[in-house]
Structure formats: structure tokens, C-alpha cells
Amino acid sequence: MAKIIVVTSGKGGVGKTTSSAAIGTGLALKGHKTVIIDFDVGLRNLDLIMGCERRVVYDFVNVINKEATLSQALIKDKRTKDLFLLPASQTRDKDALTTEGVEAVLNELSKDFEYIVCDSPAGIEKGAQMALYFADVAIVTTNPEVSSVRDSDRILGILQSKSRRAEQGLPPIEEHLLVTRYNPDRVSEGEMLSVADVEEILAIPLLGVIPESEAVLKASNQGAPVILDVQAEAGQAYSDAVDRLLGEERPLRFTDIQKKGFFKRLLGG
């Protein structure tokens, strides 16, 4: 049985797709056969972030409607072994995702894969609900900013009441907090909520902190998940998060301000 992980947030633009691509790739790099599913029907973007947008032939909705088989629709990643992508459809309406249809696809994927990463669309409508409904694990992606934190709390409420695990009285979804676009300098200036603040408000365990980084835009420009950029702090922070997801202990990095050297301070750098 595969473990189903949903990357969710409520609010848009906080880094769900970037995180799905990075974490899915990270799991595959660790030798776990992983598929990432784009649940954003109508606004497909995971393919672009993963750099395989020109290889999409069939999509998730085609498989649900039995217009294509799963093996026809799955795209094998060219860079990372053991990594596959199931793209969202670009044209159909969101009602195309039915509970039964999604369940059938997840069941079939479960036979072959160790991890199924569901990249949720923004909002709390059907697509977002379907992405989280069957999840075993939720990665709640949050920016240290008021509207993102509030929406994350809203999503936590939905995870705890509208998921399959909640409805069937099963053990609850394992919740993890992933703080993205973190800027330690602004936190130290009192201009941004700290990781501790966000943790205290949402009251769920911390999976990782991804620093705001130029590497993220560069990675999406190039269509290569940022975790592959081993030089970048953001890439290393995602690697740490994946290790923690797999149960390893990793100290937090990149959450303190860079100590300026004597000369840099003297020159006002």
C-alpha cells in the first residue's frame, strides 16, 4: 500500500506545486518509487515545474473517464529514477474529479508506488477537497503571513472533518507544517512572523522551513525541481524536509540571520 501525501495550503501562491515537485523528487532520490499527481484541473502547472510539459498526452481526467489507461497517462521523469507524474487536464471542468474516479486511480497507483504525492489546487472547492480526501499525510504549506496562516488553519479544519479518515473514524491524517518563503532577516527586524509564531498558532509539528530564495524561481524557469539544486539553501532545506518525512532527525537550517563579518558590517554590506 502506498502512502498518500497531500501538499495543501488553502491560499494560492504559497509554494504548493514547488513543494510537491521538490518533495516528490526527494522521495524518489531516496529510492522510493513515487508518483506526483496534479489535482489542479483546468490550471495544470506541475508539468511545467517538473520540466515535462511537452510530454503530456493523456491526463488524470482521461484516466478517470477511462479514455486512457494509467500507464498511457503517467509520465516517467527523465532526470530522476523511480519518479512519475500524472498531469491534470487543462480544459475540463472541476466536476470531472469524482470521489469514485479518484479512488479507483489511487487504488491502482497504490499497487505500484510507495508514495503518491497529491498537489492540491488553491482554495477549498472540489479539487482541493478531492486532493486531500484520501490522504494519509498532509503537508500544510504556509507562508509567514497572516492570510496564509489563517487559510492553513482552515485547511486543517477540513483535514480533520471532511477527509476519508475523519468520515470513517480512522486514525487522523498525519499533519506537518512546511513554512516556505521564510526570510530570517525580516523576522529579526520584527517584520515577519517567526517559525515559532506560526508553529504556535497552527499547533502542528514542523516538517521544514524553506528560505525565500532566488533558486526557486531559477528552478521553475528551468523546469527542474529546486531540490536538485544542491548548492541552493532552498534545495538543501527541501532535502532536510524529505529526510524528516522519512523519520530521520535533521536540525533546522537557514532560519537564523546570516552573521555579517566585521568588514561587511564596516562597509555596510
Place this chain on the structure above:
Amino acid sequence: MGIFDYFKSKSEPSSASVAKDRLQIIVAHERSRRTQPDYLEQMQQEIIAVIRKYVQVDNEHVQIQLEDTDDCSVLELNVTLPEKND
């Protein structure tokens, strides 16, 4: 910087701590609303219907809240009756 500015800057909290305070209040409020039982809304409708049999009141003038303390729950019903115009 004058002495007044010094005191002013001391007393003004950082924007991040304002954000944290606001979030803690709104999140606590929204959590208490979603943990209320599902029947509460329907019960509210039925209570309003009963009241309306005798007095004409708007929905917004009837407030129902369920408050949980450690060992008991208190159902608070607050009805604002219309002013008498005789």
C-alpha cells in the same frame, strides 16, 4: 531623536507581533465555530420558528452559542425582541 520619540518607539510593537496577536484571536474564533456540533444550525432554525409563532423576530436577532467548559456545555440563547409600538 527627542525623548518623546524614544518612548514612542518603545511602546510601538513590531508588525510581526501585531500579526501574531490578530491571528491568534481570529484563529481561536474560527476554531470554536467549526467545533460546534452540526445540529446547532438546524436547532437554531427551529428555535427561531418557535419564537416566530409568537413574536416577529429577524434571524439576526436570535443568537445561539454553545460554550464548552471543562465538564459542562452551556447553550446560550439570546433573543432581542422588537420594540413595542402601541
